[in-house]
Amino acid sequence: MPAARFAFPAAVLLTLALLWELAVWGFQVPKWILPSPSAIWQAFWEMRALLAVHVAQTMLEVAIGVSTAVAAGVSVAAAINFSPWLRRAVYPLLVISQTVPILALAPLLIIWFGFGIAPKVIVVTLFCFFPIAINTSDGLTSTEPELIDLFRSMGATWLQIWRKVRLPAALPYFFSGLKIAATYSVTGAIVGEWVGAKQGLGIYMLRSSAAFKTAQVFSAIAITSLLSIALFLSVFALERTMMPWHFQER
Protein backbone atom coordinates (compact mmCIF):
# COMPACT_ATOMS: atom_id res chain seq x y z
CA MET A 1 0.00 0.00 0.00
CA PRO A 2 2.65 2.65 0.88
CA ALA A 3 4.56 1.81 -2.29
CA ALA A 4 1.44 2.35 -4.40
CA ARG A 5 0.74 5.59 -2.54
CA PHE A 6 4.06 7.07 -3.62
CA ALA A 7 4.21 5.42 -7.04
CA PHE A 8 1.29 7.36 -8.49
CA PRO A 9 2.40 10.94 -7.66
CA ALA A 10 5.96 9.98 -8.61
CA ALA A 11 4.79 8.81 -12.03
CA VAL A 12 2.86 12.07 -12.56
CA LEU A 13 5.89 14.10 -11.53
CA LEU A 14 8.18 12.14 -13.87
CA THR A 15 5.80 12.55 -16.80
CA LEU A 16 5.61 16.31 -16.22
CA ALA A 17 9.42 16.56 -16.07
CA LEU A 18 9.66 14.60 -19.30
CA LEU A 19 7.13 16.88 -21.06
CA TRP A 20 9.02 19.90 -19.73
CA GLU A 21 12.32 18.54 -21.04
CA LEU A 22 10.79 17.83 -24.47
CA ALA A 23 9.11 21.23 -24.67
CA VAL A 24 12.29 23.14 -23.87
CA TRP A 25 14.16 21.07 -26.45
CA GLY A 26 11.40 21.22 -29.10
CA PHE A 27 10.67 24.95 -28.88
CA GLN A 28 14.35 25.88 -28.45
CA VAL A 29 13.61 27.94 -25.28
CA PRO A 30 16.74 29.89 -24.24
CA LYS A 31 18.33 28.51 -21.06
CA TRP A 32 18.08 31.79 -19.16
CA ILE A 33 14.30 31.92 -19.64
CA LEU A 34 13.42 28.33 -18.84
CA PRO A 35 16.10 25.68 -18.29
CA SER A 36 15.24 22.02 -18.81
CA PRO A 37 15.16 19.60 -15.85
CA SER A 38 18.43 18.07 -17.00
CA ALA A 39 20.05 21.52 -17.09
CA ILE A 40 18.74 22.18 -13.55
CA TRP A 41 20.21 18.89 -12.36
CA GLN A 42 23.51 19.80 -14.01
CA ALA A 43 23.50 23.22 -12.30
CA PHE A 44 22.90 21.51 -9.00
CA TRP A 45 25.66 18.97 -9.48
CA GLU A 46 28.25 21.56 -10.52
CA MET A 47 27.49 23.82 -7.56
CA ARG A 48 26.93 21.09 -4.95
CA ALA A 49 29.87 22.04 -2.70
CA LEU A 50 28.84 25.70 -2.55
CA LEU A 51 25.16 24.75 -2.18
CA ALA A 52 25.98 22.65 0.89
CA VAL A 53 27.37 25.74 2.63
CA HIS A 54 24.26 27.77 1.80
CA VAL A 55 21.92 24.95 2.86
CA ALA A 56 23.75 24.62 6.18
CA GLN A 57 23.31 28.35 6.87
CA THR A 58 19.61 28.30 5.98
CA MET A 59 18.96 25.19 8.08
CA LEU A 60 20.75 26.75 11.06
CA GLU A 61 18.37 29.72 10.82
CA VAL A 62 15.42 27.31 10.53
CA ALA A 63 16.54 25.27 13.55
CA ILE A 64 16.97 28.29 15.83
CA GLY A 65 13.81 29.96 14.51
CA VAL A 66 11.57 26.91 14.92
CA SER A 67 12.90 26.18 18.41
CA THR A 68 12.24 29.76 19.45
CA ALA A 69 8.75 29.61 17.95
CA VAL A 70 8.00 26.35 19.81
CA ALA A 71 9.16 27.79 23.13
CA ALA A 72 7.31 31.07 22.63
CA GLY A 73 4.19 29.51 21.13
CA VAL A 74 3.75 26.91 23.86
CA SER A 75 4.44 29.47 26.61
CA VAL A 76 1.91 31.94 25.23
CA ALA A 77 -0.67 29.15 24.73
CA ALA A 78 -0.19 27.99 28.33
CA ALA A 79 -0.35 31.54 29.65
CA ILE A 80 -3.62 32.43 27.92
CA ASN A 81 -5.17 29.18 29.14
CA PHE A 82 -4.07 29.89 32.65
CA SER A 83 -6.13 33.01 33.08
CA PRO A 84 -9.36 33.91 31.23
CA TRP A 85 -8.38 37.55 31.60
CA LEU A 86 -5.08 37.05 29.78
CA ARG A 87 -6.91 35.07 27.13
CA ARG A 88 -9.34 37.90 26.38
CA ALA A 89 -6.45 40.37 26.26
CA VAL A 90 -3.94 38.41 24.21
CA TYR A 91 -5.89 36.14 21.82
CA PRO A 92 -7.05 39.00 19.52
CA LEU A 93 -3.49 40.36 19.46
CA LEU A 94 -2.28 36.96 18.30
CA VAL A 95 -4.68 37.04 15.36
CA ILE A 96 -3.80 40.64 14.50
CA SER A 97 -0.08 39.81 14.61
CA GLN A 98 -0.69 37.28 11.87
CA THR A 99 -2.16 39.90 9.56
CA VAL A 100 1.08 41.91 9.51
CA PRO A 101 2.88 41.25 6.21
CA ILE A 102 6.14 39.65 7.32
CA LEU A 103 7.60 40.32 3.87
CA ALA A 104 7.37 44.06 4.56
CA LEU A 105 8.82 43.60 8.01
CA ALA A 106 11.97 41.83 6.84
CA PRO A 107 13.83 44.96 5.58
CA LEU A 108 13.02 46.73 8.86
CA LEU A 109 14.51 43.82 10.80
CA ILE A 110 17.73 44.30 8.83
CA ILE A 111 17.77 47.97 9.87
CA TRP A 112 17.18 47.04 13.50
CA PHE A 113 19.33 43.93 13.84
CA GLY A 114 21.94 44.20 11.07
CA PHE A 115 23.02 41.64 8.48
CA GLY A 116 23.76 38.82 10.91
CA ILE A 117 21.70 35.72 11.61
CA ALA A 118 19.30 37.47 14.02
CA PRO A 119 16.84 39.03 11.52
CA LYS A 120 16.54 35.72 9.62
CA VAL A 121 15.83 33.81 12.81
CA ILE A 122 13.21 36.40 13.74
CA VAL A 123 11.47 36.03 10.36
CA VAL A 124 11.37 32.22 10.76
CA THR A 125 10.03 32.63 14.30
CA LEU A 126 7.32 35.03 13.08
CA PHE A 127 6.27 32.56 10.39
CA CYS A 128 6.14 29.59 12.80
CA PHE A 129 4.89 31.15 16.02
CA PHE A 130 1.24 31.62 15.09
CA PRO A 131 0.26 28.08 14.00
CA ILE A 132 2.00 26.62 17.07
CA ALA A 133 0.48 29.09 19.56
CA ILE A 134 -3.08 28.91 18.20
CA ASN A 135 -3.17 25.14 17.83
CA THR A 136 -1.64 24.47 21.25
CA SER A 137 -4.03 26.96 22.82
CA ASP A 138 -7.04 25.28 21.19
CA GLY A 139 -5.69 21.92 22.37
CA LEU A 140 -5.38 23.11 25.96
CA THR A 141 -8.95 24.45 25.85
CA SER A 142 -10.38 21.22 24.53
CA THR A 143 -9.40 18.96 27.45
CA GLU A 144 -12.36 16.76 28.33
CA PRO A 145 -13.96 18.16 31.50
CA GLU A 146 -14.60 14.61 32.77
CA LEU A 147 -10.86 13.94 32.90
CA ILE A 148 -10.27 17.08 34.94
CA ASP A 149 -13.21 16.15 37.21
CA LEU A 150 -11.68 12.73 37.77
CA PHE A 151 -8.35 14.25 38.77
CA ARG A 152 -9.97 16.81 41.05
CA SER A 153 -12.02 14.11 42.75
CA MET A 154 -8.76 12.28 43.42
CA GLY A 155 -7.39 15.38 45.10
CA ALA A 156 -4.86 16.16 42.36
CA THR A 157 -2.95 19.44 42.49
CA TRP A 158 -3.26 21.90 39.61
CA LEU A 159 0.32 21.06 38.63
CA GLN A 160 -0.61 17.36 38.35
CA ILE A 161 -3.69 18.28 36.28
CA TRP A 162 -1.53 20.26 33.87
CA ARG A 163 1.26 17.71 33.61
CA LYS A 164 -0.84 14.58 33.44
CA VAL A 165 -4.00 15.75 31.66
CA ARG A 166 -3.95 19.12 29.94
CA LEU A 167 -0.52 18.98 28.31
CA PRO A 168 -0.82 15.40 26.97
CA ALA A 169 -4.35 16.19 25.75
CA ALA A 170 -3.01 19.19 23.82
CA LEU A 171 -0.17 17.22 22.21
CA PRO A 172 -2.04 16.21 19.00
CA TYR A 173 -3.02 19.86 18.45
CA PHE A 174 0.53 21.02 19.10
CA PHE A 175 1.82 18.64 16.44
CA SER A 176 -0.75 19.87 13.91
CA GLY A 177 0.63 23.36 14.46
CA LEU A 178 4.23 22.19 14.32
CA LYS A 179 3.63 20.45 10.98
CA ILE A 180 2.31 23.70 9.47
CA ALA A 181 5.21 25.62 11.03
CA ALA A 182 7.78 23.15 9.67
CA THR A 183 6.52 23.61 6.12
CA TYR A 184 6.61 27.41 6.46
CA SER A 185 9.98 27.57 8.15
CA VAL A 186 12.37 27.13 5.19
CA THR A 187 10.43 29.66 3.12
CA GLY A 188 10.61 32.00 6.11
CA ALA A 189 14.39 31.73 6.27
CA ILE A 190 14.67 32.44 2.54
CA VAL A 191 12.46 35.53 2.86
CA GLY A 192 14.78 36.70 5.65
CA GLU A 193 17.87 36.13 3.50
CA TRP A 194 16.30 37.69 0.44
CA VAL A 195 16.53 41.21 1.85
CA GLY A 196 20.18 40.91 2.79
CA ALA A 197 22.53 38.14 3.80
CA LYS A 198 26.03 36.82 3.29
CA GLN A 199 25.07 33.17 3.09
CA GLY A 200 22.00 31.03 2.61
CA LEU A 201 19.75 29.67 -0.12
CA GLY A 202 17.91 33.00 -0.41
CA ILE A 203 20.98 34.99 -1.26
CA TYR A 204 22.15 32.19 -3.60
CA MET A 205 18.86 32.48 -5.51
CA LEU A 206 19.12 36.25 -5.64
CA ARG A 207 22.70 36.21 -6.98
CA SER A 208 21.96 33.46 -9.51
CA SER A 209 18.92 35.29 -10.81
CA ALA A 210 20.88 38.58 -11.11
CA ALA A 211 23.44 36.72 -13.24
CA PHE A 212 20.66 35.13 -15.37
CA LYS A 213 21.76 31.69 -14.15
CA THR A 214 18.16 30.54 -14.14
CA ALA A 215 19.05 26.85 -13.80
CA GLN A 216 20.76 27.62 -10.49
CA VAL A 217 17.65 29.44 -9.25
CA PHE A 218 15.52 26.43 -10.11
CA SER A 219 17.91 24.02 -8.40
CA ALA A 220 17.76 26.16 -5.24
CA ILE A 221 13.95 26.20 -5.42
CA ALA A 222 13.90 22.39 -5.70
CA ILE A 223 16.20 22.10 -2.69
CA THR A 224 13.92 24.42 -0.70
CA SER A 225 10.93 22.20 -1.45
CA LEU A 226 12.81 19.04 -0.57
CA LEU A 227 14.03 20.53 2.71
CA SER A 228 10.48 21.55 3.62
CA ILE A 229 9.17 18.08 2.83
CA ALA A 230 11.98 16.50 4.86
CA LEU A 231 11.16 18.72 7.83
CA PHE A 232 7.47 17.88 7.57
CA LEU A 233 8.25 14.16 7.49
CA SER A 234 10.57 14.39 10.50
CA VAL A 235 7.85 16.15 12.51
CA PHE A 236 5.46 13.41 11.41
CA ALA A 237 7.94 10.76 12.56
CA LEU A 238 8.42 12.54 15.90
CA GLU A 239 4.65 12.71 16.30
CA ARG A 240 4.29 8.97 15.78
CA THR A 241 7.05 8.23 18.29
CA MET A 242 5.68 10.54 20.95
CA MET A 243 2.01 9.66 20.55
CA PRO A 244 1.76 5.98 19.66
CA TRP A 245 -1.75 5.88 21.16
CA HIS A 246 -2.93 8.45 18.63
CA PHE A 247 -2.07 6.25 15.68
CA GLN A 248 -3.73 3.06 16.90
CA GLU A 249 -6.17 1.31 14.63
CA ARG A 250 -9.60 1.92 16.06
Add this chain to the structure above:
Amino acid sequence: MTLLEVDALSKSFDGSARRGSSSRIEAVVDVTFTVHAGEFLTIIGPSGCGKSTLLRMLAGLAQPDAGSIALQGQPLPDASARQGRFGYMPQRDALLPWRSVIDNAILGAELAGGSRHAARAEARQLLTLFGLDGFENAWPSELSGGMRQRAALLRTFLAGYDILLLDEPFGALDALTRRVLQQWLLGVRARFSKTILFITHDVDEALLLGDRVLVFSPRPGRIAAQLSVDLPHPRNEDTVLETDFLALKRNALAHLKL
Protein backbone atom coordinates in the same frame (compact mmCIF):
# COMPACT_ATOMS: atom_id res chain seq x y z
CA MET B 1 -21.30 1.18 61.51
CA THR B 2 -22.43 4.36 59.77
CA LEU B 3 -19.80 5.45 57.27
CA LEU B 4 -21.49 8.29 55.41
CA GLU B 5 -24.20 10.66 56.58
CA VAL B 6 -25.93 12.95 54.13
CA ASP B 7 -28.30 15.39 55.77
CA ALA B 8 -30.87 17.66 54.09
CA LEU B 9 -28.70 18.22 51.02
CA SER B 10 -30.08 20.69 48.43
CA LYS B 11 -28.66 22.15 45.26
CA SER B 12 -30.05 24.38 42.54
CA PHE B 13 -28.59 25.82 39.35
CA ASP B 14 -29.13 29.05 37.48
CA GLY B 15 -31.90 28.78 34.91
CA SER B 16 -31.06 29.28 31.27
CA ALA B 17 -29.46 32.71 30.92
CA ARG B 18 -30.40 32.82 27.25
CA ARG B 19 -34.08 33.24 27.96
CA GLY B 20 -33.23 36.05 30.32
CA SER B 21 -35.09 34.38 33.17
CA SER B 22 -33.43 34.41 36.54
CA SER B 23 -35.29 31.30 37.67
CA ARG B 24 -33.36 28.66 39.60
CA ILE B 25 -33.58 25.02 38.59
CA GLU B 26 -33.70 22.79 41.63
CA ALA B 27 -31.59 19.69 41.06
CA VAL B 28 -31.58 18.04 44.49
CA VAL B 29 -33.98 18.88 47.31
CA ASP B 30 -33.64 17.89 50.95
CA VAL B 31 -31.87 14.58 50.42
CA THR B 32 -31.10 12.70 53.62
CA PHE B 33 -29.67 9.20 53.90
CA THR B 34 -26.93 7.21 55.60
CA VAL B 35 -24.65 4.50 54.26
CA HIS B 36 -23.19 1.71 56.38
CA ALA B 37 -19.71 0.35 55.95
CA GLY B 38 -19.64 -2.41 53.37
CA GLU B 39 -23.08 -1.59 52.04
CA PHE B 40 -23.97 -1.58 48.34
CA LEU B 41 -26.44 1.26 47.86
CA THR B 42 -28.03 1.78 44.46
CA ILE B 43 -29.69 5.03 43.49
CA ILE B 44 -32.33 4.91 40.81
CA GLY B 45 -34.31 7.67 39.19
CA PRO B 46 -35.32 9.12 35.83
CA SER B 47 -32.78 11.04 33.73
CA GLY B 48 -32.06 14.51 34.98
CA CYS B 49 -33.33 13.84 38.50
CA GLY B 50 -30.13 15.07 40.12
CA LYS B 51 -28.50 11.70 40.85
CA SER B 52 -25.24 12.74 39.17
CA THR B 53 -25.34 16.10 40.95
CA LEU B 54 -25.56 14.24 44.25
CA LEU B 55 -22.44 12.19 43.44
CA ARG B 56 -20.60 15.28 42.23
CA MET B 57 -21.34 17.00 45.53
CA LEU B 58 -20.04 14.00 47.47
CA ALA B 59 -16.90 13.85 45.31
CA GLY B 60 -16.14 17.52 46.00
CA LEU B 61 -16.83 18.67 42.43
CA ALA B 62 -19.87 20.73 43.37
CA GLN B 63 -20.93 22.54 46.50
CA PRO B 64 -24.43 22.07 47.98
CA ASP B 65 -26.56 25.13 48.71
CA ALA B 66 -27.70 23.63 51.99
CA GLY B 67 -27.23 20.49 54.07
CA SER B 68 -24.21 18.59 55.28
CA ILE B 69 -22.01 15.65 54.39
CA ALA B 70 -20.13 13.73 57.05
CA LEU B 71 -17.69 10.88 56.54
CA GLN B 72 -16.96 8.62 59.53
CA GLY B 73 -18.63 11.19 61.78
CA GLN B 74 -16.40 13.97 60.49
CA PRO B 75 -18.26 16.81 58.72
CA LEU B 76 -16.75 17.85 55.38
CA PRO B 77 -18.30 21.22 54.56
CA ASP B 78 -15.67 22.31 52.01
CA ALA B 79 -15.64 20.78 48.54
CA SER B 80 -11.84 20.66 48.63
CA ALA B 81 -11.97 18.61 51.85
CA ARG B 82 -14.10 15.99 50.08
CA GLN B 83 -11.70 15.72 47.15
CA GLY B 84 -9.44 12.74 47.57
CA ARG B 85 -11.86 11.03 50.00
CA PHE B 86 -14.20 9.19 47.61
CA GLY B 87 -13.45 6.88 44.69
CA TYR B 88 -15.43 8.72 42.02
CA MET B 89 -16.00 7.21 38.59
CA PRO B 90 -17.60 9.62 36.09
CA GLN B 91 -20.37 8.55 33.73
CA ARG B 92 -18.07 7.96 30.79
CA ASP B 93 -15.03 5.88 31.70
CA ALA B 94 -12.60 8.87 31.64
CA LEU B 95 -9.61 6.68 30.78
CA LEU B 96 -6.56 8.67 29.70
CA PRO B 97 -6.09 7.78 26.01
CA TRP B 98 -2.31 8.29 26.21
CA ARG B 99 -1.84 5.75 28.99
CA SER B 100 -1.82 1.98 28.76
CA VAL B 101 -4.42 0.01 30.73
CA ILE B 102 -2.00 -0.63 33.59
CA ASP B 103 -0.88 3.00 33.81
CA ASN B 104 -4.49 4.14 33.86
CA ALA B 105 -5.16 1.69 36.66
CA ILE B 106 -2.40 3.04 38.93
CA LEU B 107 -3.48 6.68 38.64
CA GLY B 108 -4.72 6.93 42.22
CA ALA B 109 -1.49 5.68 43.76
CA GLU B 110 0.55 7.85 41.41
CA LEU B 111 -1.33 11.05 42.29
CA ALA B 112 -0.92 10.22 45.96
CA GLY B 113 2.83 10.12 45.40
CA GLY B 114 3.23 6.35 45.79
CA SER B 115 5.70 4.15 43.92
CA ARG B 116 4.52 3.47 40.38
CA HIS B 117 6.43 0.24 40.33
CA ALA B 118 4.68 -1.14 43.41
CA ALA B 119 1.31 0.10 42.16
CA ARG B 120 1.81 -1.65 38.82
CA ALA B 121 2.67 -4.90 40.60
CA GLU B 122 -0.51 -4.62 42.66
CA ALA B 123 -2.60 -3.83 39.58
CA ARG B 124 -1.14 -6.77 37.67
CA GLN B 125 -2.45 -9.19 40.29
CA LEU B 126 -5.98 -7.96 39.66
CA LEU B 127 -5.90 -8.04 35.86
CA THR B 128 -7.39 -11.54 35.70
CA LEU B 129 -10.19 -10.73 38.11
CA PHE B 130 -11.04 -7.64 36.05
CA GLY B 131 -10.95 -9.60 32.77
CA LEU B 132 -8.03 -7.62 31.41
CA ASP B 133 -5.48 -10.42 31.14
CA GLY B 134 -3.10 -9.76 28.26
CA PHE B 135 -4.31 -6.18 27.86
CA GLU B 136 -1.93 -4.70 30.39
CA ASN B 137 -0.10 -2.65 27.77
CA ALA B 138 -3.03 -2.00 25.44
CA TRP B 139 -4.24 1.54 24.75
CA PRO B 140 -7.80 2.30 25.89
CA SER B 141 -8.78 2.83 22.23
CA GLU B 142 -8.06 -0.85 21.62
CA LEU B 143 -10.56 -2.04 24.23
CA SER B 144 -14.25 -2.88 23.86
CA GLY B 145 -16.83 -0.86 25.76
CA GLY B 146 -17.14 -3.47 28.50
CA MET B 147 -13.38 -3.74 28.92
CA ARG B 148 -13.03 0.03 29.15
CA GLN B 149 -15.55 0.06 32.02
CA ARG B 150 -13.71 -2.76 33.78
CA ALA B 151 -10.41 -0.88 33.37
CA ALA B 152 -12.00 2.26 34.82
CA LEU B 153 -13.43 0.21 37.69
CA LEU B 154 -10.02 -1.32 38.33
CA ARG B 155 -8.60 2.20 38.59
CA THR B 156 -11.40 3.16 41.00
CA PHE B 157 -10.96 0.04 43.17
CA LEU B 158 -7.16 0.46 43.27
CA ALA B 159 -7.30 4.12 44.28
CA GLY B 160 -7.79 2.82 47.81
CA TYR B 161 -10.87 4.73 48.94
CA ASP B 162 -13.45 3.17 51.28
CA ILE B 163 -16.46 4.52 49.41
CA LEU B 164 -16.83 4.21 45.64
CA LEU B 165 -19.16 6.55 43.79
CA LEU B 166 -20.09 4.93 40.47
CA ASP B 167 -22.15 7.08 38.11
CA GLU B 168 -24.05 4.76 35.74
CA PRO B 169 -20.95 2.67 35.00
CA PHE B 170 -22.88 0.29 32.75
CA GLY B 171 -25.25 2.88 31.28
CA ALA B 172 -23.62 3.09 27.87
CA LEU B 173 -23.20 -0.65 27.34
CA ASP B 174 -25.42 -2.97 25.30
CA ALA B 175 -27.89 -5.07 27.28
CA LEU B 176 -25.93 -8.33 27.03
CA THR B 177 -22.60 -6.86 28.07
CA ARG B 178 -24.34 -5.08 30.90
CA ARG B 179 -25.74 -8.34 32.26
CA VAL B 180 -22.34 -9.97 32.12
CA LEU B 181 -20.77 -7.05 33.96
CA GLN B 182 -23.50 -7.02 36.61
CA GLN B 183 -22.76 -10.65 37.46
CA TRP B 184 -19.06 -9.90 37.38
CA LEU B 185 -19.42 -6.92 39.71
CA LEU B 186 -21.35 -9.07 42.22
CA GLY B 187 -18.41 -11.44 42.22
CA VAL B 188 -15.80 -8.67 42.56
CA ARG B 189 -17.75 -7.01 45.31
CA ALA B 190 -17.69 -10.21 47.38
CA ARG B 191 -13.87 -10.04 47.38
CA PHE B 192 -13.44 -6.41 48.42
CA SER B 193 -14.74 -4.76 51.55
CA LYS B 194 -15.83 -1.67 49.69
CA THR B 195 -18.83 0.52 50.27
CA ILE B 196 -20.46 1.37 46.97
CA LEU B 197 -22.91 4.05 45.82
CA PHE B 198 -24.10 3.02 42.39
CA ILE B 199 -26.29 5.17 40.15
CA THR B 200 -28.47 3.54 37.51
CA HIS B 201 -31.68 4.12 35.60
CA ASP B 202 -32.33 0.39 35.24
CA VAL B 203 -34.67 -1.05 37.90
CA ASP B 204 -33.43 -4.63 37.46
CA GLU B 205 -29.84 -3.49 37.87
CA ALA B 206 -30.65 -1.47 40.99
CA LEU B 207 -32.39 -4.39 42.70
CA LEU B 208 -29.98 -7.08 41.54
CA LEU B 209 -26.86 -5.27 42.77
CA GLY B 210 -28.05 -3.29 45.75
CA ASP B 211 -28.51 -4.13 49.41
CA ARG B 212 -30.68 -1.06 49.54
CA VAL B 213 -32.20 1.13 46.84
CA LEU B 214 -32.86 4.86 47.00
CA VAL B 215 -35.63 5.78 44.56
CA PHE B 216 -35.38 9.37 43.33
CA SER B 217 -38.37 11.34 42.08
CA PRO B 218 -38.19 13.25 38.78
CA ARG B 219 -36.67 16.73 38.98
CA PRO B 220 -36.35 18.17 41.50
CA GLY B 221 -34.67 15.06 42.89
CA ARG B 222 -36.02 13.94 46.23
CA ILE B 223 -35.86 10.54 47.83
CA ALA B 224 -39.25 9.03 47.04
CA ALA B 225 -38.56 5.72 48.76
CA GLN B 226 -35.85 3.63 50.40
CA LEU B 227 -36.22 -0.07 49.71
CA SER B 228 -34.29 -2.82 51.43
CA VAL B 229 -33.42 -5.63 49.08
CA ASP B 230 -33.28 -8.70 51.32
CA LEU B 231 -32.62 -11.15 48.52
CA PRO B 232 -30.03 -13.78 49.45
CA HIS B 233 -26.51 -13.83 48.01
CA PRO B 234 -25.07 -15.08 45.73
CA ARG B 235 -27.47 -13.58 43.23
CA ASN B 236 -27.40 -14.56 39.58
CA GLU B 237 -29.32 -14.20 36.32
CA ASP B 238 -32.23 -16.20 37.73
CA THR B 239 -32.65 -13.85 40.68
CA VAL B 240 -34.47 -11.36 38.47
CA LEU B 241 -37.15 -13.98 37.74
CA GLU B 242 -37.97 -14.90 41.33
CA THR B 243 -41.25 -13.91 43.00
CA ASP B 244 -39.56 -11.89 45.75
CA PHE B 245 -37.61 -9.95 43.16
CA LEU B 246 -40.70 -9.24 41.10
CA ALA B 247 -42.56 -7.97 44.16
CA LEU B 248 -39.70 -5.57 44.90
CA LYS B 249 -39.62 -4.49 41.28
CA ARG B 250 -43.36 -3.75 41.31
CA ASN B 251 -42.88 -1.66 44.42
CA ALA B 252 -39.94 0.28 42.96
CA LEU B 253 -41.78 0.95 39.71
CA ALA B 254 -44.78 2.24 41.64
CA HIS B 255 -42.54 4.76 43.42
CA LEU B 256 -40.88 5.79 40.17
CA LYS B 257 -44.24 6.75 38.67
CA LEU B 258 -44.70 9.62 41.11
